[in-house]
Amino acid sequence: MFDFLDKLKTTPEFDQALDISPYARMMGFRLRRKDGALTTVMKYHGDLIGSPFPPSLHGGTVASLLEMTALMQLIWDTKIRHIPRTIDITIDYLRRGMPEDSFARAHVFRQGRRFATLHAEAWQSNPEKPVATAMVHFQLVD
Amino acid sequence: MIRDPGDIELNKLVLMIPHARRMGFRFLEKTGDSLVIEMPYNPELEVLPRSGLMANGAITTLLDTALGAAVYDQFDAYRRIVTLDLRVDFFEKPRPFSSVTVKTRCLKVTEQIVYVQGDAFCSDDSSAIAHGVAVFSYADMEEG
Numbered sequence: 443m444f445d446f447l448d449k450l451k452t453t454p455e456f457d458q459a460l461d462i463s464p465y466a467r468m469m470g471f472r473l474r475r476k477d478g479a480l481t482t483v484m485k486y487h488g489d490l491i492g493s494p495f496p497p498s499l500h501g502g503t504v505a506s507l508l509e510m511t512a513l514m515q516l517i518w519d520t521k522i523r524h525i526p527r528t529i530d531i532t533i534d535y536l537r538r539g540m541p542e543d544s545f546a547r548a549h550v551f552r553q554g555r556r557f558a559t560l561h562a563e564a565w566q567s568n569p570e571k572p573v574a575t576a577m578v579h580f581q582l583v584d
Numbered sequence: 585m586i587r588d589p590g591d592i593e594l595n596k597l598v599l600m601i602p603h604a605r606r607m608g609f610r611f612l613e614k615t616g617d618s619l620v621i622e623m624p625y626n627p628e629l630e631v632l633p634r635s636g637l638m639a640n641g642a643i644t645t646l647l648d649t650a651l652g653a654a655v656y657d658q659f660d661a662y663r664r665i666v667t668l669d670l671r672v673d674f675f676e677k678p679r680p681f682s683s684v685t686v687k688t689r690c691l692k693v694t695e696q697i698v699y700v701q702g703d704a705f706c707s708d709d710s711s712a713i714a715h716g717v718a719v720f721s722y723a724d725m726e727e728g
Contacts (some may be wrong), residue, residue: 443632454709459671462632462633463630463631463632463633463639464627464628464629464630464632464633464638465628465629465630465631465638465641465642466639468606468628468629469598469641478675479631488602489602489603489606490602490603491602491603491650492601492602492604492649493601494600494601494602495657500601500602500603500604500645500648500649501647501648501652501667501670502603502641502644502645502646502647502649503603503645505641505644505645505648505670505672506639506640506641506642506644506645507641509641509644510641526638527674528674529674530671530672530674531644531671531672531674532669532670532671532672533669533670534657534668534669535666535667535668535669535670538635571655
């Protein structure tokens with residue numbers, strides 16, 4: 443996984459499926475880098491639907507996208523060589539997730555020696571209208 | 585263990601949710617207003633191949649589904665249910681190659697809001713691997 447990310451770090455622009463993880467592959471997660479910013483994408487497919495009428499994304503899929511985004515950003519920004527442990531995640535749902543591609547970005551609010559706090563935001567067609575936001579705490583050392 | 589028509593409804597509810605079906609979630613039982621919903625071990629849900637560890641995202645999704653079902657179960661008529669927020673505490677890694685079950689508890693129903701929580705367990709273990717707490721709003725189907 444770290445070899446995978448190391449290789450990407452030397453590439454200024456990419457759009458790469460997160461195929462290294464079976465779960466990420468099932469979810470349709472991709473990692474994109476453009477203009478220096480890292481974005482995680484959840485490609486829409488019918489298996490992501492949580493409520494058929496009207497068709498809406500399952501809340502769990504959006505939560506999962508936000509956690510994955512925070513994790514990727516943390517590994518990207520630091521020299522960590524192991525997967526940090528997620529302590530907790532708090533998700534605020536702001537809008538219905540439409541049956542379309544979703545995008546998310548995260549930033550590191552605080553990083554100490556032992557813990558990191560990240561904020562992540564997900565949107566769909568309009569970046570001005572977030573679908574959900576999350577605060578995530580990670581434990582950096584066992 | 586499906587014992588009464590209400591339980592059959594809950595099983596159908598889980599199967600009606602495309603993502604829950606894809607994840608293989610199964611309604612197991614209902615005691616009082618507490619539901620038990622299971623996510624069988626599935627290699628497709630592993631965070632890394634052959635690790636046996638199902639992803640946190642899968643556990644969060646199981647909690648969200650179970651808590652939503654617990655809210656649905658509070659009402660006789662069909663209501664439109666919306667998650668306002670969800671908080672998940674990850675206590676420890678799931679046991680490799682183990683199924684995960686969530687047991688819910690409804691904390692409070694007000695005129696507009698339902699507060700619920702749930703614990704996630706691996707197989708028959710007695711200590712929870714994760715805990716979720718959520719707030720849902722609800723409305724009649726006609727209301728906006």
